[in-house]
Amino acid sequence: MxxxxxxxxxxxxxxxxRNAPDAEDLLQETFLTCWRKREQFEGRGSAVGYLxxxxxxxxxxxxxxxxxxDGLAPMVGEIDVAHEPDRDRDRKxxxxxxxxxxxxxxxxxxxxxxxxxxxxxxxxxxxxxxxEAVGAPVKTIETRLGRATRLLSQKLRPYRHHMTSL
Amino acid sequence: xxxxxxxxDRIRAWVEGSLEPEELRRLxxxxxxxxxxxxxxxxxxxxxxxxxxxxxxxxxxxxxxxLERRLPQATGSRPVARRVAAAAGILLVAxxxxxxxxSLGGFAAPGPLQLSAIDLNARLEIESVAVPPxxxxxxxxxxxxxxxxxxxxxxxxxxxxxxxxRPLLVYGSIRGCPMCVVLERDVFAQAEVLDLVxxxxxxxxxxxxxxxxxxxxxxxxxxxxxxxxxxERETLHSLSRAPVAASFVESMQVxxxxxxxxxxxxxxxxxxxxxxxxxxxxxxEEAGLMAExxxxxxxxxxxxxxxxxxxxxxxxxxxLTDVRERFLAAREAAATxxxxxxxMLGAALERYRGTRFAPxxxxxxxxxxxxxCFPEVLxxx
Numbered sequence: 001m002x003x004x005x006x007x008x009x010x011x012x013x014x015x016x017x018r019n020a021p022d023a024e025d026l027l028q029e030t031f032l033t034c035w036r037k038r039e040q041f042e043g044r045g046s047a048v049g050y051l052x053x054x055x056x057x058x059x060x061x062x063x064x065x066x067x068x069x070d071g072l073a074p075m076v077g078e079i080d081v082a083h084e085p086d087r088d089r090d091r092k093x094x095x096x097x098x099x100x101x102x103x104x105x106x107x108x109x110x111x112x113x114x115x116x117x118x119x120x121x122x123x124x125x126x127x128x129x130x131x132e133a134v135g136a137p138v139k140t141i142e143t144r145l146g147r148a149t150r151l152l153s154q155k156l157r158p159y160r161h162h163m164t165s166l
Numbered sequence: 167x168x169x170x171x172x173x174x175d176r177i178r179a180w181v182e183g184s185l186e187p188e189e190l191r192r193l194x195x196x197x198x199x200x201x202x203x204x205x206x207x208x209x210x211x212x213x214x215x216x217x218x219x220x221x222x223x224x225x226x227x228x229x230x231x232x233l234e235r236r237l238p239q240a241t242g243s244r245p246v247a248r249r250v251a252a253a254a255g256i257l258l259v260a261x262x263x264x265x266x267x268x269s270l271g272g273f274a275a276p277g278p279l280q281l282s283a284i285d286l287n288a289r290l291e292i293e294s295v296a297v298p299p300x301x302x303x304x305x306x307x308x309x310x311x312x313x314x315x316x317x318x319x320x321x322x323x324x325x326x327x328x329x330x331x332r333p334l335l336v337y338g339s340i341r342g343c344p345m346c347v348v349l350e351r352d353v354f355a356q357a358e359v360l361d362l363v364x365x366x367x368x369x370x371x372x373x374x375x376x377x378x379x380x381x382x383x384x385x386x387x388x389x390x391x392x393x394x395x396x397x398e399r400e401t402l403h404s405l406s407r408a409p410v411a412a413s414f415v416e417s418m419q420v421x422x423x424x425x426x427x428x429x430x431x432x433x434x435x436x437x438x439x440x441x442x443x444x445x446x447x448x449x450x451e452e453a454g455l456m457a458e459x460x461x462x463x464x465x466x467x468x469x470x471x472x473x474x475x476x477x478x479x480x481x482x483x484x485x486l487t488d489v490r491e492r493f494l495a496a497r498e499a500a501a502t503x504x505x506x507x508x509x510m511l512g513a514a515l516e517r518y519r520g521t522r523f524a525p526x527x528x529x530x531x532x533x534x535x536x537x538x539c540f541p542e543v544l545x546x547x
Contacts, residue, residue: 002230002233007226014223021454023224024227027228031233098216128172141174142172145174152209152213153213157212
């Protein structure tokens with residue numbers, strides 16, 4: 001079970017914590033907790049859903065400690081140097097620049113909306129799977145996703161023109 | 167599993183092109199009929215494309231062997247009676263050993279462990295230390311093609327302006343504007359102008375990319391928009407009426423006087439050097455190379471550039487905060503699971519080997535291993 005689900009669960013926890021060492025700690029804790037409480041698993045959902053639920057609860061418990069430790073202001077931002085009148089802008093620089101903007105935009109979302117969005121967008125979980133993992137109704141997850149989409153659309157709109165240069 | 171077709175799942179499938187033709191037609195009819203849903207779908211499509219650029223994920227390093235070491239020993243199916251008998255036997259032997267040890271000369275309780283570097287009393291509040299832009303280590307206000315290397319990020323430019331004691335040279339234009347093409351060719355490519363630009367932080371505003379009201383407010387003050395600002399975005403001087411090389415140079419000098427910009431500002435070379443040092447230290451920290459990171463931050467903390475010295479000090483405080491959190495977590499874990507606490511201290515020691523924290527972590531781990539419980543400690547300071 002560990003080998004089968006380790007990578008996917010790590011990605012799930014990394015998306016939540018945005019920090020590899022924390023995700024590793026939570027990964028181990030999740031499996032150990034599931035093992036210790038294995039008799040409580042009623043078999044109603046999937047094993048991976050149970051792992052996610054457990055991992056999410058452990059993540060919430062440790063979130064406050066993480067906020068105290070990682071309390072830096074987000075990066076001010078990369079310098080976007082205009083190579084004028086150069087039409088051959090380095091594609092990698094644009095992607096790196098966009099990546100930083102995306103990270104900033106995600107960091108600026110409310111926690112619940114950000115968590116739902118990253119799981120939906122990057123891990124490909126369905127609304128029902130996210131709802132199962134975080135213990136919220138599916139309609140609530142839909143609402144959070146809608147909110148995240150609107151906020152990200154607003155924050156990232158100025159960078160739309162960068163996409164045309166890729 | 168028969169799940170109802172939730173809107174967001176369907177919208178994602180639409181964006182990713184994985185809907186069956188009939189389902190696609192049905193959804194597109196719904197999007198056309200429902201304005202709000204249609205708008206959400208368009209927004210998600212844009213966001214989906216924009217959020218592509220996030221970079222690769224790290225790989226997990228946890229192994230099953232590591233997990234096994236932390237699993238409880240009693241996972242087998244030995245009969246209860248045998249386990250009880252085994253436990254009683256161990257208890258008897260341990261008791262005899264303790265009595266023998268005491269009779270041989272005492273069992274002096276070890277004193278508290280004096281920490282040398284882990285300061286448990288430091289006030290480590292959440293810091294709001296803005297860090298410089300990632301590209302600063304290679305930044306030169308003169309572009310490779312001989313013009314001005316404009317900065318488009320106003321927060322990055324403001325940070326640089328404050329850190330380097332320079333005013334902002336703010337140029338607002340609309341992409342493709344012919345007036346601006348002439349300005350850039352006839353004014354910003356002139357040697358005298360470029361020499362003076364080095365005493366500014368050049369900030370460019372794409373007037374087409376900011377809210378219309380904000381753009382209009384700037385354009386009303388002159389177009390092309392050319393002003394000198396402080397790092398706090400206070401207007402110190404306007405150059406908009408002098409977009410001709412000779413008078414532009416004079417106007418830029420007036421701008422420097424208005425900003426009170428003295429001649430002893432740090433050179434870009436010194437700023438780049440400090441930024442490279444900071445980038446190196448942060449990269450080491452992110453890569454878990456804490457000894458290298460500590461050396462980098464320590465060197466920075468004594469920098470002549472105050473902005474970078476603060477960042478060096480902040481980096482060192484961040485390392486201390488991390489070590490302290492690991493210490494506290496291990497101490498908490500030791501109350502119920504000393505083996506887990508040992509693992510945690512071992513991991514912390516591995517991470518901070520070669521730093522000033524390593525001797526403390528090694529001493530803690532040794533004492534925990536010997537005593538079976540977390541030692542009482544005296545803080546470093």
